[in-house]
Amino acid sequence: MSTEKTLINRFRESDFLYDFKRSPVTVVSFVIVMILIMLAVFADLVAPTNPFDAASLNLMNGFTPPMEPNAFTGETFVLGTDDQGRDLFSAIIFGLRVSLFVGLTAVILAMVLGVSLGLIAGYRGGWVDSLIMRAADIQVTFPSILIAMLIFGIARGLLPPHLRDEVAITVLIIAIGLSEWVPFARTVRGTTMVEKEKEYVQAARLIGLGSGQIMVRHILPNVLSPVLVIATITLALAIIAEATLSFLGVGAPPTEPSLGTLIRIGQDFLFSGEWWILLFPAFTLLALALSVNLLGDWLRDTLNPRLK
Amino acid sequence: MTDSILSVRNLRVVFPHRHGALVPIDDISFDVKKGEIIGFVGESGAGKSMTGAAIIGLIDPPGYIDQGEIWLDNERIDQLDVSAANRIRGRRISMVFQDPLTSLNPLRTIGDQLVETILTHLPVNADEAKRKAMAGLEEVDIDPDRFNAYPHEFSGGMRQRVVIALALSAEPELIIADEPTTALDVSVQAQVLDLLKKLCREHGTSVILITHDMGVIAETTDRVAVLYAGRLAEIGDTHQLLRHPQHPYTRGLIASTPAVEYGDISTELFQISGTMPRLDALPSGCAFHPRCEQALNYCASRRPDLQPDGVACWLYADG
Amino acid sequence: MVLPAGFMLMADFIHVEQLCRRFDLSEPWLARMISGRPKRFLDAVDDVSFTIERGKTYALVGESGSGKSTIARIAVGLLGPSSGRILIDGHDLHDRSLSEAEHRRTRQRLQMVFQSPYASLNPRWRVGNILAEPLRTFALVDSRQDERRRVQELLEQVGLSASDARRFPHEFSGGQRQRISIARALASRPDFIVCDEPTSALDVSVQAQVLNLLKELQRDLGLTFLFITHDLAVVRVMAHRIGVLKAGQLIEEQATTELIASPQSEYTRMLIRSAPRIRNQNGSAH
Numbered sequence: 001m002s003t004e005k006t007l008i009n010r011f012r013e014s015d016f017l018y019d020f021k022r023s024p025v026t027v028v029s030f031v032i033v034m035i036l037i038m039l040a041v042f043a044d045l046v047a048p049t050n051p052f053d054a055a056s057l058n059l060m061n062g063f064t065p066p067m068e069p070n071a072f073t074g075e076t077f078v079l080g081t082d083d084q085g086r087d088l089f090s091a092i093i094f095g096l097r098v099s100l101f102v103g104l105t106a107v108i109l110a111m112v113l114g115v116s117l118g119l120i121a122g123y124r125g126g127w128v129d130s131l132i133m134r135a136a137d138i139q140v141t142f143p144s145i146l147i148a149m150l151i152f153g154i155a156r157g158l159l160p161p162h163l164r165d166e167v168a169i170t171v172l173i174i175a176i177g178l179s180e181w182v183p184f185a186r187t188v189r190g191t192t193m194v195e196k197e198k199e200y201v202q203a204a205r206l207i208g209l210g211s212g213q214i215m216v217r218h219i220l221p222n223v224l225s226p227v228l229v230i231a232t233i234t235l236a237l238a239i240i241a242e243a244t245l246s247f248l249g250v251g252a253p254p255t256e257p258s259l260g261t262l263i264r265i266g267q268d269f270l271f272s273g274e275w276w277i278l279l280f281p282a283f284t285l286l287a288l289a290l291s292v293n294l295l296g297d298w299l300r301d302t303l304n305p306r307l308k
Numbered sequence: 309m310t311d312s313i314l315s316v317r318n319l320r321v322v323f324p325h326r327h328g329a330l331v332p333i334d335d336i337s338f339d340v341k342k343g344e345i346i347g348f349v350g351e352s353g354a355g356k357s358m359t360g361a362a363i364i365g366l367i368d369p370p371g372y373i374d375q376g377e378i379w380l381d382n383e384r385i386d387q388l389d390v391s392a393a394n395r396i397r398g399r400r401i402s403m404v405f406q407d408p409l410t411s412l413n414p415l416r417t418i419g420d421q422l423v424e425t426i427l428t429h430l431p432v433n434a435d436e437a438k439r440k441a442m443a444g445l446e447e448v449d450i451d452p453d454r455f456n457a458y459p460h461e462f463s464g465g466m467r468q469r470v471v472i473a474l475a476l477s478a479e480p481e482l483i484i485a486d487e488p489t490t491a492l493d494v495s496v497q498a499q500v501l502d503l504l505k506k507l508c509r510e511h512g513t514s515v516i517l518i519t520h521d522m523g524v525i526a527e528t529t530d531r532v533a534v535l536y537a538g539r540l541a542e543i544g545d546t547h548q549l550l551r552h553p554q555h556p557y558t559r560g561l562i563a564s565t566p567a568v569e570y571g572d573i574s575t576e577l578f579q580i581s582g583t584m585p586r587l588d589a590l591p592s593g594c595a596f597h598p599r600c601e602q603a604l605n606y607c608a609s610r611r612p613d614l615q616p617d618g619v620a621c622w623l624y625a626d627g
Numbered sequence: 628m629v630l631p632a633g634f635m636l637m638a639d640f641i642h643v644e645q646l647c648r649r650f651d652l653s654e655p656w657l658a659r660m661i662s663g664r665p666k667r668f669l670d671a672v673d674d675v676s677f678t679i680e681r682g683k684t685y686a687l688v689g690e691s692g693s694g695k696s697t698i699a700r701i702a703v704g705l706l707g708p709s710s711g712r713i714l715i716d717g718h719d720l721h722d723r724s725l726s727e728a729e730h731r732r733t734r735q736r737l738q739m740v741f742q743s744p745y746a747s748l749n750p751r752w753r754v755g756n757i758l759a760e761p762l763r764t765f766a767l768v769d770s771r772q773d774e775r776r777r778v779q780e781l782l783e784q785v786g787l788s789a790s791d792a793r794r795f796p797h798e799f800s801g802g803q804r805q806r807i808s809i810a811r812a813l814a815s816r817p818d819f820i821v822c823d824e825p826t827s828a829l830d831v832s833v834q835a836q837v838l839n840l841l842k843e844l845q846r847d848l849g850l851t852f853l854f855i856t857h858d859l860a861v862v863r864v865m866a867h868r869i870g871v872l873k874a875g876q877l878i879e880e881q882a883t884t885e886l887i888a889s890p891q892s893e894y895t896r897m898l899i900r901s902a903p904r905i906r907n908q909n910g911s912a913h
Contacts, residue, residue: 018326199747203811206703207764208734221751351830352801493690494857498901520830523860523903550905564835566860568902572884573684575864576842577835583800584830 019302026298029291036288040097047090048078052255061085063269066276080276082265088276091262092284098258099288102173103239109177110238111231114184119215119223121185122192133189136182144179144237145244151175152250168253176241183230191223225303232296236289243285259285313481313514314340314363319376321355321362330587332358332371334538337614340482345508345515347525347546349561350535353584356518359535360484362386363516364401365393381481399429402475404504406487408467411474412459418445418470419455422477429478444473448503465496472504476511483508486518501528522565526550534558537585537595539611544618554619556600594622640681640851641702641819646711648672648697671697673875674711679868681818684845684852686866686883688859688898693872695855699823702853703739715819735765738812742824744804748796754807755792758782761814781810785840802833809840813848821853826861838865859902863887871895 011017020026039046049056060072066080066088079088121132139147155171156164195201196219204214245251246260247267254261259281266278321333333355340346348356361367363378365388378386385396405411413421422441426432432440442452448469459467468488475483485504489497505528508515517529525532525546533543534555542555553559563578582599585591591598597607604622614620653659653666672694679685687695700706702713704720712719718733719725725733738761741747748757758778761767768774779789785806796804805825812820822841826834838861844850854866862869863883870880871894879892890896 015326199741199743200749202700202705202741203739203747203808204760205705206734206737206739207761207815208731209764218749218752222749351832494859494903495690495897495901498903521903522831522905526905527903561831562905564832565905566835566838566858566864567904567906568860568863568887568899569904569906571864573842573864573867577839577864579835579839580832583802583833 016302020298023298025294029294029298032287032291033295036096036284036291037100039093040100043093043097047087047093049087049090051086051091051094057085059085063274065274066280079280080274082262082277083269083274088280091257092259092281095257095259095262095281096284096288098169098252098256099239099242099260099285102169102176102242102252102258103235105173106176106180106238106242107231107235109173110180110234111184111227113177114181115188115220115223115227117181118185118188119192119219122189123196123211123215123219125193129189132185136185139179140182144176145241147179148172148175148241148245149248149250151178152245164253168251169256172242172245172251175245176238179241180234180238183234184227187226187230188223191226192219195219195222229296229300229303232292232299236292236296239285239289239292259288311341312339313342313381314516315377315379316359316363317377317379319359319362319378320374321358321367321371322374323371325588327588331374331590332538332587333362335376336535336538336540337376338533338540338543340514340516342481343509343512343514344530345505345517345528347529347532348516348518348535349520349522349525349532351520351561351584353537353587354535355538356520356535357486358538360403360486360516360518364397364403364484366397366403398425398480399478400480401482401484402478402480404468404471404475404483404485404488406490408464408471408491409459411471412467414459417456417458418462419457422470422474425474425477440477444477445470447476447507448473463496464492465500468492468496468500469503472500472507476507476513479511480513482514482516484516484518487520488517489524490519490521497524498527504528522550522562534561537590538587539595540614540620541596542619542621543614554617554624555596555621556602556623557596560599594620639678640716641679641685641853642714643675643677643698643702644711644714646672646675646698646701646713647709648694648701648706649709670875672701672708675870675872675875675877676711677870677877677880679851679853681851682845682849683867684854684865686854686856686862686869687872688856688862688869689872690857690898692874694875695872696823698872699739699821699853699855702819702821703737704734731765735815736817737819737821738815738817739821739823740805740808740812740825742827744801744808744828747808748804748811750796752795753792754782754794754796754799757796757807758792758811758814761811765815767815777814781814784813784844785810786836800833801829802836805829805833805837806840809837809844813844817850819851819853821855823855824857825854827856827858834861841865859887859899871898 058073061070061075061081062083062085064070064077064081066078067076069076077087077089079092081087082091117132121129152171152175159167201214201218204218242251242258243260243263246258247264249264252258252261262281263278263285266281270278317337319333319336320331323330323332336359348359350356358367362373367373373386376386377384380396380400388396412418419441422444423434423437426437426440427434442455445452445455450466450469450473459470462470488504489500492500501524504515517524519525529546531544532546532549534541534557536557542549542553542558549558550562553562560578560580564580566577580599585595591608593606593608593610594612597603600607602623607622612620612622612625615624617624648671650669650671651666652669654662654664659666675698677685687698689695697706701708707721712721715733715737720730720733755778758781759774762774762777768777778792782789782791787803787806787810796807799807826837829837841852842865845852854862856862866883868880869883869886870877871892872878873894879886879890879895886895887899890899
């Protein structure tokens with residue numbers, strides 16, 4: 001092992017990639033997630049229509065079944081249309097974008113908050129640790145959806161009506177993010193408490209480094225691997241949480257519907273025969289959440305420290 | 309062969325790996341006589357613990373015994389099915405591990421654990437088992453009144469003595485002790501080793517004592533086998549070997565060990581250059597040749613066989 | 628008791644004066660109130676005093692629980708004393724009246740080599756950065772180039788090569804990792820290094836390499852060592868002077884060869900007796 005390998009080569013030959021390729025479920029999940037992300041990112045290019053441009057909508061197109069030409073206009077829509085003539089495929093792609101954006105940002109918020117609090121609690125110990133952990137314990141006794149609704153409701157109450165829709169997405173992100181920090185904090189705290197006793201931390205204290213420097217430079221890199229796993233699983237939870245809130249009408253505003261909103265819309269029409277308005281968004285949500293979850297499971301198993 | 313309790317012939321253990329197979333034990337043969345204490349000494353990665361694991365059948369998959377035979381008192385034991393292997397393990401061959409904390413079940417009293425082992429392996433009833441357990445505790449100098457105590461109530465040295473009592477309880481023919489005193493303080497170490505020696509003599513039990521400490525070998529064993537990179541470098545009577553080591557590695561090991569009886573600040577310890585090779589980068593021929601000051605030309609291309617006088621080195625081969 | 632400056636011998640570099648360290652092992656307050664049990668303390672270090680001459684090695688020998696590791700940690704400032712003090716060339720690390728700058732200067736003069744080759748190097752940092760950290764913290768280098776040069780120097784000083792700076796700790800063996808730890812300890816050019824069982828986790832042949840390296844460095848750089856160990860044979864070749872610790876108390880101290888030849892206390896005699904011997908086996912051993 002005398003020649004230096006480039007990063008790409010090291011990755012190509014790594015055990016990580018090897019394990020990945022050996023698990024068909026994981027590869028499929030990864031492909032699905034990638035496709036969905038690509039669709040969402042390039043929504044503007046991929047979607048045949050812009051479903052939120054009221055001017056382009058033709059009410060006569062409403063309730064068109066998938067792949068059948070409309071009785072009145074003769075246009076065909078891959079996944080059909082909803083009650084207002086919106087192309088469902090486009091609506092789903094844009095909805096996917098909202099769902100993913102909210103989910104990812106919320107997870108990042110939860111991660112930053114949770115990891116920081118976990119580091120501080122684990123390193124400092126004492127009353128700081130007790131305070132943070134009791135806060136975590138209290139928060140965990142409430143279902144995260146309720147907490148998100150609570151935060152959302154408070155924000156809505158505080159904001160003047162004309163701002164509500166614009167800020168809705170931000171509030172949604174904050175609400176979900178604040179409700180999911182605890183698993184990060186607890187895991188990081190545990191690992192921090194172990195790492196803090198190790199001699200390399202003593203060596204850093206010895207030369208006079210401050211707690212903050214030690215936490216960020218030395219301990220943080222060593223507590224991150226479980227964090228990635230938790231983040232992936234929390235992403236699935238965040239996506240579902242957002243969909244639930246939007247479904248309940250307290251999430252994404254009608255101007256920027258997410259998959260959850262679409263499901264709510266579709267729910268009204270399920271039993272009157274227009275099944276596609278509900279089913280396609282629902283399937284998309286299912287595919288996304290399930291794939292992310294499976295990826296997270298695989299990551300957790302593969303990153304598990306194994307005997308050499 | 310009749311006075312050997314254990315016979316190992318051409319043992320080879322393989323661990324398949326993505327980048328090729330690793331061979332932690334490569335063609336080892338030796339005998340353990342009845343009632344003798346034989347030491348297995350080597351540094352980290354030499355394969356000494358792996359040898360013990362192979363004998364008792366506890367190699368973790370994906371490792372497996374690729375070749376060789378293991379005979380326990382004229383019965384072959386390396387290819388047994390699970391139930392037959394379980395009858396041997398604990399009953400005819402038992403094991404003492406390094407860490408007494410994890411060898412004993414913290415949730416059960418030591419008396420319970422002793423009785424359970426006895427009942428599992430010997431055809432006695434509960435009362436008889438309890439009697440034996442108490443006698444076992446006395447033998448290791450633990451007050452039988454502590455029969456109902458839990459492992460955490462004992463010190464490290466006492467726990468290890470309980471583990472020895474456990475190992476002896478089923479009256480095995482062979483005990484494999486893997487670094488039994490490494491985790492103990494020096495003063496306690498001496499006591500535990502003396503106890504092990506004494507009891508094994510009394511019971512006629514053979515012992516394979518695995519350690520990295522030459523001092524432990526010197527004070528406890530009758531014969532010793534020196535392992536290097538999964539191969540036997542030298543094997544022979546302990547006194548003989550320590551006084552007149554033949555293999556350059558053995559010589560180097562003994563010379564690098566500091567002594568408490570002599571030497572001072574100005575003493576420069578002998579050091580063998582280099583480090584033990586990794587299993588995925590074993591040198592060709594004799595595994596020790598890159599570090600050997602007396603290496604001959606063909607040491608690099610041909611692996612030396614174990615000579616009748618117990619050393620595997622081209623310096624001593626006939627012809 | 629504070630010794631006036633004139634009373635300190637010039638050669639005595641390290642002074643340990645009536646050092647005590649007590650740990651509070653009591654149950655939490657509420658549990659104690661309910662059960663009525665008194666507080667429980669452990670005197671890990673109990674009135675220990677000794678000195679170390681500059682450029683020499685002093686070994687603290689004892690079994691587990693003797694307090695030797697606690698003293699080591701107090702010496703480098705990782706732990707504070709309950710009473711008493713440790714002076715390094717007249718300076719006390721735990722003296723609150725010192726300014727930040729004076730404190731830093733004293734810190735720069737001491738270092739530690741730890742027991743575990745696995746836990747003493749940050750597994751996520753490259754070796755080059757591990758060695759550079761003290762250089763940066765004490766502002767001992769002006770430029771990246773200067774830093775690289777110094778790191779290379781340190782690696783070569785301990786028998787490793789410059790290209791090892793790019794590697795991670797897990798790519799090295801136990802003995803090599805200890806060398807890296809020693810290189811890190813040398814980075815700030817300290818005067819005093821505490822070695823806490825630096826070879827206990829190493830194989831015998833590797834131990835010989837590391838011990839020889841430490842002695843060579845002491846000769847070349849004039850280092851003073853406090854050497855913590857339980858192995859009397861190692862002490863014999865490493866230390867000028869030995870202090871024997873038992874349950875926090877220093878029960879005996881003497882020059883190495885004299886202590887081993889004629890130990891004064893029964894405990895020391897027991898320690899010497901228990902040390903395994905390879906040579907001098909007479910036929911009646913079994």
